[in-house]
Amino acid sequence: MICRVRTLLLAATLLLTQVQIADAHIVSARLGDFYAGALHPLLTLQDVVVWAALGLLAGTMGAASGRWLVVVFPLGLCAGLALAVSAGVAPMPPIMDAATILILGLLLAASLRIPLALLCAMAFALGVMRGAANAGELLPQTDRLLYAAGLACAGYVVITLVMALALTFRRPDTEPASNWRGIAVRAVGGWVAAVGLMMAGLSLAS
Known part of the structure:
Protein backbone atom coordinates (compact mmCIF):
# COMPACT_ATOMS: atom_id res chain seq x y z
CA MET A 1 0.00 0.00 0.00
CA ILE A 2 2.79 2.40 0.93
CA CYS A 3 4.67 1.60 -2.27
CA ARG A 4 1.55 2.31 -4.30
CA VAL A 5 1.09 5.72 -2.62
CA ARG A 6 4.74 6.58 -3.24
CA THR A 7 4.37 5.61 -6.88
CA LEU A 8 1.29 7.83 -7.27
CA LEU A 9 3.03 10.78 -5.60
CA LEU A 10 6.08 10.34 -7.82
CA ALA A 11 3.90 10.18 -10.93
CA ALA A 12 1.98 13.32 -9.87
CA THR A 13 5.24 15.16 -9.21
CA LEU A 14 6.57 14.25 -12.65
CA LEU A 15 3.36 15.42 -14.29
CA LEU A 16 3.45 18.75 -12.45
CA THR A 17 7.02 19.39 -13.52
CA GLN A 18 5.95 19.01 -17.17
CA VAL A 19 3.18 21.65 -16.95
CA GLN A 20 3.60 24.57 -19.34
CA ILE A 21 1.77 27.86 -19.75
CA ALA A 22 -1.53 27.40 -21.57
CA ASP A 23 -1.87 29.21 -24.88
CA ALA A 24 -5.60 29.25 -25.49
CA HIS A 25 -6.90 29.94 -28.97
CA ILE A 26 -9.12 32.76 -27.69
CA VAL A 27 -6.03 34.77 -26.72
CA SER A 28 -4.24 34.26 -30.01
CA ALA A 29 -7.42 35.26 -31.86
CA ARG A 30 -7.69 38.43 -29.72
CA LEU A 31 -11.31 37.63 -28.89
CA GLY A 32 -10.48 38.57 -25.32
CA ASP A 33 -10.98 42.20 -26.38
CA PHE A 34 -14.55 41.37 -27.41
CA TYR A 35 -15.29 39.87 -24.00
CA ALA A 36 -13.59 42.80 -22.28
CA GLY A 37 -15.94 45.20 -24.05
CA ALA A 38 -18.96 43.05 -23.19
CA LEU A 39 -18.12 42.39 -19.54
CA HIS A 40 -16.68 45.70 -18.37
CA PRO A 41 -19.98 47.65 -18.35
CA LEU A 42 -21.69 44.76 -16.54
CA LEU A 43 -19.21 45.16 -13.68
CA THR A 44 -19.69 48.93 -13.32
CA LEU A 45 -22.47 50.24 -11.07
CA TRP A 51 -28.85 50.20 -18.68
CA ALA A 52 -31.39 48.40 -16.49
CA ALA A 53 -33.39 51.59 -15.88
CA LEU A 54 -33.41 52.43 -19.59
CA GLY A 55 -34.58 48.93 -20.48
CA LEU A 56 -37.30 49.14 -17.85
CA LEU A 57 -38.38 52.53 -19.18
CA ALA A 58 -38.53 51.09 -22.70
CA GLY A 59 -40.65 48.22 -21.43
CA THR A 60 -43.17 50.57 -19.83
CA MET A 61 -43.57 52.39 -23.15
CA GLY A 62 -44.84 49.25 -24.88
CA ALA A 63 -43.32 46.98 -27.51
CA ALA A 64 -43.91 49.34 -30.46
CA LEU A 77 -22.52 53.22 -27.26
CA CYS A 78 -20.41 52.82 -30.41
CA ALA A 79 -20.66 56.54 -31.20
CA GLY A 80 -19.55 57.50 -27.69
CA LEU A 81 -16.65 55.06 -27.82
CA ALA A 82 -15.59 56.39 -31.22
CA LEU A 83 -15.77 60.00 -30.03
CA ALA A 84 -13.71 59.23 -26.96
CA VAL A 85 -11.04 57.47 -29.03
CA SER A 86 -10.85 59.83 -32.01
CA ALA A 87 -11.65 63.22 -30.51
CA GLY A 88 -10.46 62.58 -26.98
CA VAL A 89 -13.87 63.28 -25.45
CA ALA A 90 -13.55 62.88 -21.70
CA PRO A 91 -16.17 60.84 -19.80
CA MET A 92 -18.80 62.67 -17.81
CA PRO A 93 -18.00 63.52 -14.18
CA PRO A 94 -19.61 61.34 -11.48
CA ILE A 95 -22.21 63.99 -10.69
CA MET A 96 -23.53 63.73 -14.26
CA ILE A 114 -42.59 59.94 -23.40
CA PRO A 115 -42.84 60.65 -27.15
CA LEU A 116 -40.95 58.15 -29.28
CA ALA A 117 -38.58 60.73 -30.78
CA LEU A 118 -37.64 62.04 -27.34
CA LEU A 119 -37.22 58.50 -26.01
CA CYS A 120 -34.84 57.61 -28.86
CA ALA A 121 -32.90 60.84 -28.39
CA MET A 122 -32.51 60.08 -24.68
CA ALA A 123 -31.38 56.52 -25.39
CA PHE A 124 -28.81 57.68 -27.94
CA ALA A 125 -27.48 60.40 -25.63
CA LEU A 126 -27.17 57.92 -22.75
CA GLY A 127 -25.42 55.50 -25.08
CA VAL A 128 -22.90 58.17 -26.08
CA MET A 129 -22.23 59.02 -22.43
CA ARG A 130 -21.72 55.42 -21.34
CA GLY A 131 -19.73 54.57 -24.47
CA ALA A 132 -17.31 57.40 -23.74
CA ALA A 133 -17.05 56.26 -20.14
CA ASN A 134 -16.13 52.71 -21.19
CA ALA A 135 -13.38 54.01 -23.46
CA GLY A 136 -11.26 54.54 -20.36
CA GLU A 137 -10.49 50.81 -20.30
CA LEU A 138 -8.93 50.78 -23.76
CA LEU A 139 -5.23 49.96 -23.89
CA PRO A 140 -2.83 50.64 -26.79
CA GLN A 141 -2.86 46.95 -27.74
CA THR A 142 -6.66 46.62 -27.51
CA ASP A 143 -8.49 45.79 -30.72
CA ARG A 144 -10.96 48.67 -30.76
CA LEU A 145 -13.31 47.05 -33.26
CA LEU A 146 -13.71 43.92 -31.15
CA TYR A 147 -14.08 46.00 -27.99
CA ALA A 148 -16.80 48.12 -29.62
CA ALA A 149 -18.56 44.99 -30.89
CA GLY A 150 -18.57 43.49 -27.41
CA LEU A 151 -19.86 46.72 -25.88
CA ALA A 152 -22.65 47.04 -28.45
CA CYS A 153 -23.66 43.39 -28.05
CA ALA A 154 -23.82 43.78 -24.28
CA GLY A 155 -26.00 46.87 -24.63
CA TYR A 156 -28.30 45.09 -27.08
CA VAL A 157 -28.69 42.03 -24.86
CA VAL A 158 -29.28 43.97 -21.63
CA ILE A 159 -31.81 46.38 -23.11
CA THR A 160 -33.66 43.57 -24.90
CA LEU A 161 -33.85 41.27 -21.88
CA VAL A 162 -34.87 43.97 -19.40
CA MET A 163 -37.46 45.36 -21.82
CA ALA A 164 -38.88 41.88 -22.43
CA LEU A 165 -39.13 41.23 -18.69
CA ALA A 166 -40.79 44.60 -18.16
CA LEU A 167 -43.28 43.98 -20.97
CA THR A 168 -44.12 40.55 -19.61
CA PHE A 169 -44.58 41.83 -16.07
CA ARG A 170 -46.07 45.27 -16.67
CA ARG A 171 -48.39 44.47 -19.63
CA PRO A 172 -48.67 48.16 -20.62
CA ASP A 173 -50.85 47.44 -23.67
CA THR A 174 -53.61 45.72 -21.70
CA GLU A 175 -53.49 46.99 -18.11
CA PRO A 176 -53.60 50.54 -16.72
CA ALA A 177 -50.66 52.04 -14.87
CA SER A 178 -52.73 52.18 -11.67
CA ASN A 179 -52.80 48.41 -11.13
CA TRP A 180 -50.38 46.67 -8.79
CA ARG A 181 -47.94 45.81 -11.57
CA GLY A 182 -47.65 49.43 -12.61
CA ILE A 183 -47.23 50.47 -8.98
CA ALA A 184 -44.42 47.93 -8.56
CA VAL A 185 -42.58 49.33 -11.59
CA ARG A 186 -43.00 52.86 -10.23
CA ALA A 187 -41.62 51.70 -6.89
CA VAL A 188 -38.54 50.35 -8.68
CA GLY A 189 -38.22 53.77 -10.31
CA GLY A 190 -38.23 55.33 -6.86
CA TRP A 191 -35.39 53.03 -5.80
CA VAL A 192 -33.42 53.96 -8.92
CA ALA A 193 -33.94 57.64 -8.14
CA ALA A 194 -32.77 57.02 -4.57
CA VAL A 195 -29.59 55.37 -5.89
CA GLY A 196 -28.96 58.40 -8.10
CA LEU A 197 -29.54 60.75 -5.19
CA MET A 198 -27.10 58.84 -2.99
CA MET A 199 -24.49 58.78 -5.75
CA ALA A 200 -24.91 62.54 -6.20
CA GLY A 201 -24.39 63.11 -2.50
CA LEU A 202 -21.26 60.96 -2.47
CA SER A 203 -19.81 62.69 -5.53
CA LEU A 204 -20.42 66.13 -4.02
CA ALA A 205 -18.99 65.07 -0.68
CA SER A 206 -15.77 63.84 -2.30
Missing part, protein backbone atom coordinates in the same frame (compact mmCIF):
# COMPACT_ATOMS: atom_id res chain seq x y z
CA GLN A 46 -23.26 53.24 -13.26
CA ASP A 47 -23.64 51.11 -16.37
CA VAL A 48 -25.71 48.42 -14.66
CA VAL A 49 -28.16 50.90 -13.15
CA VAL A 50 -28.45 53.11 -16.25
CA SER A 65 -41.93 52.17 -28.88
CA GLY A 66 -39.45 50.16 -26.83
CA ARG A 67 -38.04 48.09 -29.69
CA TRP A 68 -36.43 51.22 -31.15
CA LEU A 69 -34.14 51.46 -28.14
CA VAL A 70 -32.77 48.00 -28.95
CA VAL A 71 -31.14 49.58 -32.03
CA VAL A 72 -30.57 53.16 -30.91
CA PHE A 73 -28.80 52.47 -27.61
CA PRO A 74 -26.04 50.18 -28.99
CA LEU A 75 -25.43 52.71 -31.78
CA GLY A 76 -25.02 55.39 -29.14
CA ASP A 97 -23.84 59.95 -13.96
CA ALA A 98 -25.73 60.41 -10.70
CA ALA A 99 -28.02 63.03 -12.28
CA THR A 100 -28.74 60.66 -15.19
CA ILE A 101 -29.72 57.85 -12.85
CA LEU A 102 -31.86 60.24 -10.80
CA ILE A 103 -33.72 61.47 -13.90
CA LEU A 104 -34.34 57.93 -15.17
CA GLY A 105 -35.68 56.93 -11.76
CA LEU A 106 -38.01 59.92 -11.62
CA LEU A 107 -39.33 59.19 -15.13
CA LEU A 108 -40.08 55.61 -14.09
CA ALA A 109 -41.68 56.69 -10.82
CA ALA A 110 -43.85 59.28 -12.56
CA SER A 111 -44.93 56.76 -15.25
CA LEU A 112 -44.87 59.45 -17.94
CA ARG A 113 -45.70 58.71 -21.57
Whole structure:
Protein backbone atom coordinates (compact mmCIF):
# COMPACT_ATOMS: atom_id res chain seq x y z
CA MET A 1 0.00 0.00 0.00
CA ILE A 2 2.79 2.40 0.93
CA CYS A 3 4.67 1.60 -2.27
CA ARG A 4 1.55 2.31 -4.30
CA VAL A 5 1.09 5.72 -2.62
CA ARG A 6 4.74 6.58 -3.24
CA THR A 7 4.37 5.61 -6.88
CA LEU A 8 1.29 7.83 -7.27
CA LEU A 9 3.03 10.78 -5.60
CA LEU A 10 6.08 10.34 -7.82
CA ALA A 11 3.90 10.18 -10.93
CA ALA A 12 1.98 13.32 -9.87
CA THR A 13 5.24 15.16 -9.21
CA LEU A 14 6.57 14.25 -12.65
CA LEU A 15 3.36 15.42 -14.29
CA LEU A 16 3.45 18.75 -12.45
CA THR A 17 7.02 19.39 -13.52
CA GLN A 18 5.95 19.01 -17.17
CA VAL A 19 3.18 21.65 -16.95
CA GLN A 20 3.60 24.57 -19.34
CA ILE A 21 1.77 27.86 -19.75
CA ALA A 22 -1.53 27.40 -21.57
CA ASP A 23 -1.87 29.21 -24.88
CA ALA A 24 -5.60 29.25 -25.49
CA HIS A 25 -6.90 29.94 -28.97
CA ILE A 26 -9.12 32.76 -27.69
CA VAL A 27 -6.03 34.77 -26.72
CA SER A 28 -4.24 34.26 -30.01
CA ALA A 29 -7.42 35.26 -31.86
CA ARG A 30 -7.69 38.43 -29.72
CA LEU A 31 -11.31 37.63 -28.89
CA GLY A 32 -10.48 38.57 -25.32
CA ASP A 33 -10.98 42.20 -26.38
CA PHE A 34 -14.55 41.37 -27.41
CA TYR A 35 -15.29 39.87 -24.00
CA ALA A 36 -13.59 42.80 -22.28
CA GLY A 37 -15.94 45.20 -24.05
CA ALA A 38 -18.96 43.05 -23.19
CA LEU A 39 -18.12 42.39 -19.54
CA HIS A 40 -16.68 45.70 -18.37
CA PRO A 41 -19.98 47.65 -18.35
CA LEU A 42 -21.69 44.76 -16.54
CA LEU A 43 -19.21 45.16 -13.68
CA THR A 44 -19.69 48.93 -13.32
CA LEU A 45 -22.47 50.24 -11.07
CA GLN A 46 -23.26 53.24 -13.26
CA ASP A 47 -23.64 51.11 -16.37
CA VAL A 48 -25.71 48.42 -14.66
CA VAL A 49 -28.16 50.90 -13.15
CA VAL A 50 -28.45 53.11 -16.25
CA TRP A 51 -28.85 50.20 -18.68
CA ALA A 52 -31.39 48.40 -16.49
CA ALA A 53 -33.39 51.59 -15.88
CA LEU A 54 -33.41 52.43 -19.59
CA GLY A 55 -34.58 48.93 -20.48
CA LEU A 56 -37.30 49.14 -17.85
CA LEU A 57 -38.38 52.53 -19.18
CA ALA A 58 -38.53 51.09 -22.70
CA GLY A 59 -40.65 48.22 -21.43
CA THR A 60 -43.17 50.57 -19.83
CA MET A 61 -43.57 52.39 -23.15
CA GLY A 62 -44.84 49.25 -24.88
CA ALA A 63 -43.32 46.98 -27.51
CA ALA A 64 -43.91 49.34 -30.46
CA SER A 65 -41.93 52.17 -28.88
CA GLY A 66 -39.45 50.16 -26.83
CA ARG A 67 -38.04 48.09 -29.69
CA TRP A 68 -36.43 51.22 -31.15
CA LEU A 69 -34.14 51.46 -28.14
CA VAL A 70 -32.77 48.00 -28.95
CA VAL A 71 -31.14 49.58 -32.03
CA VAL A 72 -30.57 53.16 -30.91
CA PHE A 73 -28.80 52.47 -27.61
CA PRO A 74 -26.04 50.18 -28.99
CA LEU A 75 -25.43 52.71 -31.78
CA GLY A 76 -25.02 55.39 -29.14
CA LEU A 77 -22.52 53.22 -27.26
CA CYS A 78 -20.41 52.82 -30.41
CA ALA A 79 -20.66 56.54 -31.20
CA GLY A 80 -19.55 57.50 -27.69
CA LEU A 81 -16.65 55.06 -27.82
CA ALA A 82 -15.59 56.39 -31.22
CA LEU A 83 -15.77 60.00 -30.03
CA ALA A 84 -13.71 59.23 -26.96
CA VAL A 85 -11.04 57.47 -29.03
CA SER A 86 -10.85 59.83 -32.01
CA ALA A 87 -11.65 63.22 -30.51
CA GLY A 88 -10.46 62.58 -26.98
CA VAL A 89 -13.87 63.28 -25.45
CA ALA A 90 -13.55 62.88 -21.70
CA PRO A 91 -16.17 60.84 -19.80
CA MET A 92 -18.80 62.67 -17.81
CA PRO A 93 -18.00 63.52 -14.18
CA PRO A 94 -19.61 61.34 -11.48
CA ILE A 95 -22.21 63.99 -10.69
CA MET A 96 -23.53 63.73 -14.26
CA ASP A 97 -23.84 59.95 -13.96
CA ALA A 98 -25.73 60.41 -10.70
CA ALA A 99 -28.02 63.03 -12.28
CA THR A 100 -28.74 60.66 -15.19
CA ILE A 101 -29.72 57.85 -12.85
CA LEU A 102 -31.86 60.24 -10.80
CA ILE A 103 -33.72 61.47 -13.90
CA LEU A 104 -34.34 57.93 -15.17
CA GLY A 105 -35.68 56.93 -11.76
CA LEU A 106 -38.01 59.92 -11.62
CA LEU A 107 -39.33 59.19 -15.13
CA LEU A 108 -40.08 55.61 -14.09
CA ALA A 109 -41.68 56.69 -10.82
CA ALA A 110 -43.85 59.28 -12.56
CA SER A 111 -44.93 56.76 -15.25
CA LEU A 112 -44.87 59.45 -17.94
CA ARG A 113 -45.70 58.71 -21.57
CA ILE A 114 -42.59 59.94 -23.40
CA PRO A 115 -42.84 60.65 -27.15
CA LEU A 116 -40.95 58.15 -29.28
CA ALA A 117 -38.58 60.73 -30.78
CA LEU A 118 -37.64 62.04 -27.34
CA LEU A 119 -37.22 58.50 -26.01
CA CYS A 120 -34.84 57.61 -28.86
CA ALA A 121 -32.90 60.84 -28.39
CA MET A 122 -32.51 60.08 -24.68
CA ALA A 123 -31.38 56.52 -25.39
CA PHE A 124 -28.81 57.68 -27.94
CA ALA A 125 -27.48 60.40 -25.63
CA LEU A 126 -27.17 57.92 -22.75
CA GLY A 127 -25.42 55.50 -25.08
CA VAL A 128 -22.90 58.17 -26.08
CA MET A 129 -22.23 59.02 -22.43
CA ARG A 130 -21.72 55.42 -21.34
CA GLY A 131 -19.73 54.57 -24.47
CA ALA A 132 -17.31 57.40 -23.74
CA ALA A 133 -17.05 56.26 -20.14
CA ASN A 134 -16.13 52.71 -21.19
CA ALA A 135 -13.38 54.01 -23.46
CA GLY A 136 -11.26 54.54 -20.36
CA GLU A 137 -10.49 50.81 -20.30
CA LEU A 138 -8.93 50.78 -23.76
CA LEU A 139 -5.23 49.96 -23.89
CA PRO A 140 -2.83 50.64 -26.79
CA GLN A 141 -2.86 46.95 -27.74
CA THR A 142 -6.66 46.62 -27.51
CA ASP A 143 -8.49 45.79 -30.72
CA ARG A 144 -10.96 48.67 -30.76
CA LEU A 145 -13.31 47.05 -33.26
CA LEU A 146 -13.71 43.92 -31.15
CA TYR A 147 -14.08 46.00 -27.99
CA ALA A 148 -16.80 48.12 -29.62
CA ALA A 149 -18.56 44.99 -30.89
CA GLY A 150 -18.57 43.49 -27.41
CA LEU A 151 -19.86 46.72 -25.88
CA ALA A 152 -22.65 47.04 -28.45
CA CYS A 153 -23.66 43.39 -28.05
CA ALA A 154 -23.82 43.78 -24.28
CA GLY A 155 -26.00 46.87 -24.63
CA TYR A 156 -28.30 45.09 -27.08
CA VAL A 157 -28.69 42.03 -24.86
CA VAL A 158 -29.28 43.97 -21.63
CA ILE A 159 -31.81 46.38 -23.11
CA THR A 160 -33.66 43.57 -24.90
CA LEU A 161 -33.85 41.27 -21.88
CA VAL A 162 -34.87 43.97 -19.40
CA MET A 163 -37.46 45.36 -21.82
CA ALA A 164 -38.88 41.88 -22.43
CA LEU A 165 -39.13 41.23 -18.69
CA ALA A 166 -40.79 44.60 -18.16
CA LEU A 167 -43.28 43.98 -20.97
CA THR A 168 -44.12 40.55 -19.61
CA PHE A 169 -44.58 41.83 -16.07
CA ARG A 170 -46.07 45.27 -16.67
CA ARG A 171 -48.39 44.47 -19.63
CA PRO A 172 -48.67 48.16 -20.62
CA ASP A 173 -50.85 47.44 -23.67
CA THR A 174 -53.61 45.72 -21.70
CA GLU A 175 -53.49 46.99 -18.11
CA PRO A 176 -53.60 50.54 -16.72
CA ALA A 177 -50.66 52.04 -14.87
CA SER A 178 -52.73 52.18 -11.67
CA ASN A 179 -52.80 48.41 -11.13
CA TRP A 180 -50.38 46.67 -8.79
CA ARG A 181 -47.94 45.81 -11.57
CA GLY A 182 -47.65 49.43 -12.61
CA ILE A 183 -47.23 50.47 -8.98
CA ALA A 184 -44.42 47.93 -8.56
CA VAL A 185 -42.58 49.33 -11.59
CA ARG A 186 -43.00 52.86 -10.23
CA ALA A 187 -41.62 51.70 -6.89
CA VAL A 188 -38.54 50.35 -8.68
CA GLY A 189 -38.22 53.77 -10.31
CA GLY A 190 -38.23 55.33 -6.86
CA TRP A 191 -35.39 53.03 -5.80
CA VAL A 192 -33.42 53.96 -8.92
CA ALA A 193 -33.94 57.64 -8.14
CA ALA A 194 -32.77 57.02 -4.57
CA VAL A 195 -29.59 55.37 -5.89
CA GLY A 196 -28.96 58.40 -8.10
CA LEU A 197 -29.54 60.75 -5.19
CA MET A 198 -27.10 58.84 -2.99
CA MET A 199 -24.49 58.78 -5.75
CA ALA A 200 -24.91 62.54 -6.20
CA GLY A 201 -24.39 63.11 -2.50
CA LEU A 202 -21.26 60.96 -2.47
CA SER A 203 -19.81 62.69 -5.53
CA LEU A 204 -20.42 66.13 -4.02
CA ALA A 205 -18.99 65.07 -0.68
CA SER A 206 -15.77 63.84 -2.30
